[in-house]
Amino acid sequence: MSLSLSMSSPYNNILYVGPDYKNHRGGIGAVLSIYSRAIEPFNFIATNSYKNKWYEILFFAGSVFKLIFILLKNRHISIVHIHGAKDGSIVRKYCICFIAKKLFLKKIVFHSHAGAFDEYYKKGSRLYKYMCRFLVNNSESVVVLSDRWNDFFKENFHIKRLMVIANPVEHKKPVIVKQKTDPAVTFLFLGRIADHKGIFDLLEVIIKEQSSLRGRSRFLVGGNNEVDRLKKMIAEGGVEDIVEYIGWVQDDEKDHYFNSADYFILPTYHEGMPMTILEALSYGKPVISTPVGSIPEVIEHNSNGYLFPPGDKRQLQEILFEVINNPSKYACMRQEAMNAAKRFYPESIKTELEKLYAEIS
Numbered sequence: 001m002s003l004s005l006s007m008s009s010p011y012n013n014i015l016y017v018g019p020d021y022k023n024h025r026g027g028i029g030a031v032l033s034i035y036s037r038a039i040e041p042f043n044f045i046a047t048n049s050y051k052n053k054w055y056e057i058l059f060f061a062g063s064v065f066k067l068i069f070i071l072l073k074n075r076h077i078s079i080v081h082i083h084g085a086k087d088g089s090i091v092r093k094y095c096i097c098f099i100a101k102k103l104f105l106k107k108i109v110f111h112s113h114a115g116a117f118d119e120y121y122k123k124g125s126r127l128y129k130y131m132c133r134f135l136v137n138n139s140e141s142v143v144v145l146s147d148r149w150n151d152f153f154k155e156n157f158h159i160k161r162l163m164v165i166a167n168p169v170e171h172k173k174p175v176i177v178k179q180k181t182d183p184a185v186t187f188l189f190l191g192r193i194a195d196h197k198g199i200f201d202l203l204e205v206i207i208k209e210q211s212s213l214r215g216r217s218r219f220l221v222g223g224n225n226e227v228d229r230l231k232k233m234i235a236e237g238g239v240e241d242i243v244e245y246i247g248w249v250q251d252d253e254k255d256h257y258f259n260s261a262d263y264f265i266l267p268t269y270h271e272g273m274p275m276t277i278l279e280a281l282s283y284g285k286p287v288i289s290t291p292v293g294s295i296p297e298v299i300e301h302n303s304n305g306y307l308f309p310p311g312d313k314r315q316l317q318e319i320l321f322e323v324i325n326n327p328s329k330y331a332c333m334r335q336e337a338m339n340a341a342k343r344f345y346p347e348s349i350k351t352e353l354e355k356l357y358a359e360i361s
Helices: 028-038 053-073 088-103 117-123 126-137 147-156 199-208 227-236 252-260 275-282 313-325 327-344 346-360
Strands: 014-018 044-046 079-084 107-112 141-144 162-164 185-190 217-222 243-247 263-266 287-289 305-307
Touching: 014 028, 014 053, 028 079, 028 346, 044 053, 053 088, 079 088, 088 107, 088 126, 107 126, 107 346, 117 126, 117 147, 141 147, 141 346, 147 162, 185 252, 185 313, 199 217, 199 227, 199 313, 217 252, 227 243, 252 275, 263 275, 275 287, 275 327, 287 313, 305 313, 313 327, 327 346
Parallel strands: 014 044, 014 079, 079 107, 107 141, 141 162, 185 217, 185 263, 217 243, 263 287, 287 305
Antiparallel strands: none
């Protein structure tokens, strides 16, 4: 963590709190990783580190002691910007908020990243709802990823300020697309291997239509979680020549696979603003996804991608064949994808952050 002062920086008095961005597994960690490279100084405390349950308890205890030490030592910190999601994240961020707000009288920004924050709140226990209300109501500003959250937060909480700030994505160097000798269209999926990400819906479609897809398409699947189930389904479905599991992908590997792909596909059921979709756009890859969360604000159907209702495997199948059978549309959609990424570049997001901090200082 950096606490060096730069008198000209609007970030001198900001302390960021969230999951470890150095060993992240996507999501909030990916957002904070970009923040760390774009913001100077980037004063930061990690509250979890993506390891086992017992280690995480000790890790968070250490985070609490670090928070107290930093706020005691560095009185110039006036705003604590908390990045959170749902479930255990709310418990951790409630503790952080209580200490920073009630013990040190710091101003709080709560940055909500959960695509299903509303669902978890409505079905949560009384204690869970209390922690959510404490966190939101004690924040000088709540930051959300899209306008769709406005009504929910205004109806369920006493918010002082609500601001929409999109997730950032980094510039990607243009890659010269060589004339393909392989006629197969390559689709890339990166994300959690789980039902709610729609990956198993996609596999069902591939297995059902394999005779028509073989030789005309290939699917690269990267991610973690239910990997054994994924591999078993690929093998038993007889599509090992069409679908390849590429493991957890990051850094240079991610560059390689995005540049190798023609389309990015995420048939998800629940999202906030998926970092992988923003990354796909920055690589100039049209996106096939669903109109959930903030995705419809980023992907325009038949322009920079395709949208279909989550769980609608028939429509997913139709889109796959539309893409495969009409390659002439690809160049235009690729350009539209790159154009769409521009408003998410770090310099645009920094302008919004600096506006927020100036308003609540």
